[in-house]
Every structure is written in C-alpha cells, then in structure tokens.
Amino acid sequence: MDLNELEQLITFADMGTLSLAAEKLHISQPTITRTMQHLEEVFGVSLFVRGKNKITLNDTGIKAVEQARQILSTADNALKTVRAFDKSLHTIIISSCAPAPLWYVLPALSSAYPDMTIASSLKSVPAIYEDLDSELCQLAILPHNAKYDHYNNIPFLEENLSVCVPATHDLAKRSSVTFSNLNGFNFLLGSEIGFWDEMCRVNMPASRFLVQTDQFEFEELVRESSLPCFTTNLAKDSQNLLTDRIKIPVTDSDANVTYYLACHSQSMAKIVALF
Amino acid sequence: MDLNELEQLITFADMGTLSLAAEKLHISQPTITRTMQHLEEVFGVSLFVRGKNKITLNDTGIKAVEQARQILSTADNALKTVRAFDKSLHTIIISSCAPAPLWYVLPALSSAYPDMTIASSLKSVPAIYEDLDSELCQLAILPHNAKYDHYNNIPFLEENLSVCVPATHDLAKRSSVTFSNLNGFNFLLGSEIGFWDEMCRVNMPASRFLVQTDQFEFEELVRESSLPCFTTNLAKDSQNLLTDRIKIPVTDSDANVTYYLACHSQSMAKIVALF
DNA sequence: TGATCTTACGTTTAGCGTAACAATA
DNA sequence: TATTGTTACGCTAAACGTAAGATCA
DSSP states (O other): OBHHHHHHHHHHHHHSSHHHHHHHHTSOHHHHHHHHHHHHHHHTSOOEEEOSSOEEEOHHHHHHHHHHHHHHHHHHHHHHHHHHHHHHHTEEEEEESSHHHHHHHHHHHHHHSTTSEEEEEEOOHHHHHHHHHTTSOSEEEESSOOSSTTEEEEEEEEEEEEEEEETTSGGGGOSOBOHHHHBTBOEEEESOOTHHHHHHHHHOTTOOEEEESSHHHHHHHHHHOOOOEEEETTOOOTTOTTTTEEEEEBOSGGGEEEEEEEEEHHHHHHHHHHO | OBHHHHHHHHHHHHHSSHHHHHHHHTSOHHHHHHHHHHHHHHHTSOOEEEOSSOEEEOHHHHHHHHHHHHHHHHHHHHHHHHHHHHHHHTEEEEEESSSHHHHHHHHHHHHHSTTSEEEEEEOOHHHHHHHHHTTOOSEEEESSOOSSTTEEEEEEEEEEEEEEEETTSGGGGOSOBOHHHHBTBOEEEESOOTHHHHHHHHHOTTOOEEEESSHHHHHHHHHHOOOOEEEETTOOOTTOTTTTEEEEEBOSGGGEEEEEEEEEHHHHHHHHHHO
C-alpha cells in the first residue's frame, strides 16, 4: 500500500470529482482513475459507484476515506516524531536569563560539540524553570543557584552592574551608587538584556526606561544624549561608546549577580568538564 | 512513503541483519540495502550506524521502527475495518433458537436478497439477546415475543412437540402426554435442535438424554432401539424413520411454541414484507 | 573462508502523461 | 458543446536481481 494513493483518495473525497482532485494534486485524471481502481484491489472491496461518466464513493468508500485519513495522520505524526527525536539528539538548547554568560558558554559548547546545533534564548527566570522541568532545555543559566535539589548547579560567572553617565551629570562625582540613588532618573536601555530589564524596573520603580530595540539607534542615543545608561564588567564596548562617560558601580546585591549553570543530573558531568 | 519499505525496516529490526531480513521476505539483500537508504531519505534523518560490513539501528532508527510498527498496525486495522464493514453490508446474520424456522426463513431471504450472504447460527436465548443488543445479528428468531420494547416483533411459526415411541411402548396407548408423564424416561436426541435441548432438560429433570451428534448414528438408533424420541409438526421425516412409531402430542405450553422474528426497528419493514 | 553489506549493471516492471473515446448535462 | 471518467499507447523512471567488490571474524 502506498500512502500517495491514500492521499489521492482523500483528495477525491474532498473535491468530489476525479478531475478536480487531479488538478489539485498536479497530476492527470487518468492517473487518479487508475489509482482508485488499484485501491479497490488493495482493499479487496468495491469503494465506488460508477456511472458512465461519473464516480462517487459508496458507503464502504466513505469508510475507507475515514480510515485513510487515520493512516495518513499516523504516518505524518511518525515522521514528525522521528525528526524531532533526531533533532533533539543533535541540539543543545540553552535558556539564559542574560546575554553575557552566553558569550562564554556558546563558543565553549560549539567547540566541544562541533556537530551539535546550539540553540539559545533569553527568557525570564520563571520561564527558565519551566524549560528545565519540561526538559525543553538541556542547560539553564540562572542569576542564582537553582531552587530545586534535583537540578545540578555550578557557579559560573559574576556580573557587576555600573551606571554610565556623562561627566557633567549630577551623579558623576560619586564613586558608587545604590538603586535608591538612581530611582527617579530615566535611563536608556538596550532590548536584549534578559533579566536585567525586569530587575531595573523592580528596583527603580520611579524611573522610566527608554528601551531601544535597534542596536544602532541605542548607540546613537548614548552618544548624543546625556541620559544615563548601564554597563557591566562583562560588557564589551566595541564601539568605545562609553569612554567619554563615567562608570559608577551599583553596590546593591541585586546588581552584582553570580550566574549558575543548571541542568539535569545526567548532563552535568560533561558540562562541568567544560568550565 | 511505501508501507512495504516500513515492513522491511521492521523485519530488519527483528532479524538483526539485512541478509536474514531479505531471506525472510524472499527478496535480495541489495534491495533491502537500497530500501534502508531510501527510508533515510524519506525520514530525512540518519537511522543507522554503518560499519564496513555491518549495519545497525541508531537511536533514531529504533524510534523509527517503533513508529513504523504503529503505522503498519494502523494500516492493518484500516484494511480489516473496511473489509469488515463491506462484508457487513453484504451479509445478513441470523441468530435462531431452533432449526425449524430457519428452513423457512433462509430460502425466503436468499431469494429476496440474492447477492447477500446469509449466515445463520443456533444459539441459546440469552446469547440471541446479546447478539441483538450488540447488533451482531440483524435478525433473531426467538421462542416468544422479544422482551424489550425497542425490538420489533412478528409472530412467525408455531411448532408443536410430540414424543415418538414404538407401538409396544408403555406410553403408546396415550393420546396425549405431559412432561410430568415423560419425566424419568430416557430419550434419544439429535444435537442440532437449539433451545429444545435445554427445554427438555428443564422440564424432565429425571430423564437422561442420549445426544447423537452424528445424524446417521441418530437415525440408526431410532430405527434399532425402542428408546423414545421427539418430533414436531415442522420436522420433515425424509427417511420415513417415524412411520413405525406412534406420535403423541405433548400438551404443556412449553412444548408448543410460537416463534417470533425480532430485529431492530429500522430493518423490520423489509422483513415484514417478506412474511 | 564464509558471512555481511555496498556498489555497479542490465533488465523488467510499473507508473505517468498524452491522446482518443464514450457518455452526460 | 463542455465536462467527466475510462481505455489505449508509448515513454520514462524506478525497482529489482545478479554479479562483483570490500571488509570483517
């Protein structure tokens, strides 16, 4: 039995005539005529009532169409299942709360597993726990050690937040600041900063954040405005955007995070070996 | 996708080598080699680990076999379902409590529906109700009108039991008998008599019944022994077995039954038209 | 050396499209 | 007359088996 033939049967059932079915499937009518005859042989029963120039499904034919749909759907599911399984064997999925750790993790994994696809995405911390629970990610990067015992944890990197202001800014003369000092000022923010975004909004509820989704626009605004922005010890300022600005460390504990790598136990040994 | 190819994949998985699979399927090894390559194309993923002269399923391959079994089983079920459905459209199944009504019903149905297969079987009354409930039979023949309202009933035939004894027998002089008169005598019984068998045992618990499954042996015993046996107004004595015996009507109501034809409402009109 | 898998080659088969035909609305 | 389904015919592509090659136990 050929699934193509079942497809033709179903198309005929949907279209009502062999001609329309042929047109839809981009094949000739005679081909469908022959296929229908062949299907009757395969099933071993009559499936159609034939007039001189018209053909329709009989009761058995309708039943056969029903079953054909079932078979095709099963086959389609099978293909998807196998492909998904294969893909999962060749993919490492990483959910991270922030971009900076990925700059170190991705190259390391890529060179350690050159024939694997490494897929990463930034997500909120609750979403990352969901990914871990559902095994939708193999590796998670969290801003603290994982809540649950059944995940393996290793501390990985520290990231320390600083605020960047022009030399003329009110804050420029301070050697350190706290969120309460900053609360009320408005900031420029890049869009791809993971959990930092949420954290800023929580700790500086009186501030407003001008989020720039376009990297070019963000850089242009940093250069041309006097609005404060943020950087960290891990950020690379390839455009030397911030050389003209004063960097002031934020001392709150929330602003100085240790990233942890978390994953299910069985994967941990390999990960630890890498870092 | 071709189900034949999946069959080959499964056979390979079961046999362990391509050669053995080829042997089992009565095809050449190269054919299987090519089929496996083709399946990898179809699935779009690698399914095997290949040595220079050995081939085994990889993890994805094992998954694929699993799915292939699923598909084949679905397809197999589909074929069976369609064939069974078609058969049901061309078959009238009759469950009867006794043989005599069938002698009239079967010829009538055969000539009314010449292209239908008519299948009949003798069953106990409870089994007949089960067949009606599950729609496993289209027509039932019961020794009374059907218990439930949702079945249609028509009275069909009467059958009256008589006992047959040699002229020299103790009972021979009676003009009628009851089961209590007969209780304690031993009887010859044919095997294919439906509910009569059970009914005799219930009404004559002290009697023993010598059931002859072979028709020839039954006739021989009737001829050569003086044991009483039974007949009815509907029985045809083609061998003139009973001409030498005295027939005495059994007057109990249980011994004089009216057969009813019963079926689901929708079938009744056609049945009534016949009788 | 025997078993196993793959590749190469030639043949056969089976599937497809075009064209011709029959029948209907 | 335009549309629909079937049959006939010829071609192409795909599937098969035999044979040969390579590798391992």
